[in-house]
Each structure stands twice: as C-alpha cells, then as structure tokens.
Amino acid sequence: MTKRNDASIKKMADLLRQGATMLAQGCPQCGSPLMKMGDDVYCTTCDRRIVVVDSQEQAESQTVKALIPELHEILLKKLKTLSDVIEAENDTEALTKLANLMVLLLQSLERLEGIAQ
Numbered sequence: 001m002t003k004r005n006d007a008s009i010k011k012m013a014d015l016l017r018q019g020a021t022m023l024a025q026g027c028p029q030c031g032s033p034l035m036k037m038g039d040d041v042y043c044t045t046c047d048r049r050i051v052v053v054d055s056q057e058q059a060e061s062q063t064v065k066a067l068i069p070e071l072h073e074i075l076l077k078k079l080k081t082l083s084d085v086i087e088a089e090n091d092t093e094a095l096t097k098l099a100n101l102m103v104l105l106l107q108s109l110e111r112l113e114g115i116a117q
C-alpha cells in the first residue's frame, strides 16, 4: 500500500469519526469512495471537494433540460412552417391531417415548457 493510500484511509477514518458517511458512489477522478460531510462531498484520495450529481436520473434530466431551448426553437420553426402549409392547403382531408399535426406540435411545446419550469 502506498503512502498516498495510507493518508487517504486515515483521512477517511477521521471523517467517519467526525460523523461523515461513506457514499456508494465513487470519485469521478480516481474511483475512491466519496465521503459526505454535511452538504459537502469529499474525495480523500484527491483531497478535494467533489461536486456530484445525486443520481443517474438527475443527470439525465439535466441533459434533457440542456436540450430544451433547442427543441423549443425547432418546434416553433415547425409550427411556423406548418401554418404556412395550412394557409395554402384547401383539401379538407389534408387539412385534417395538418391540424392533427399542429395539435401534436403544440402539445409537445406545452410539455416542453412544463419540463423547463
């Protein structure tokens, strides 16, 4: 065992004595178990505070949230295009299909705005 590991384990033990808890999650840098002390999460091997995302689910929802402005813009562009097509269309059957599509796009937009809040 290296000195670095030794120090890290001693520090881990110290933190545990101070009431820290060991997380199941590993350090994104080195893979060592992370220690949680209050609201702070530490890696004793890297000897630094780690900002962690609580769960996979949260990470995914943040990825989705990052996409929202782009998706929002795409949907608005499609709606604009669709409104031009609808304006030019006179066939009832075609209009019914176009109207359904518009409703779907509007629902998507509404849902997207719901997630964004």
Ligand SMILES: [Zn+2]
Residues within 6 Å of the ligand: 027, 028, 029, 030, 031, 032, 043, 044, 045, 046, 047
């Ligand atoms: Zn680490």
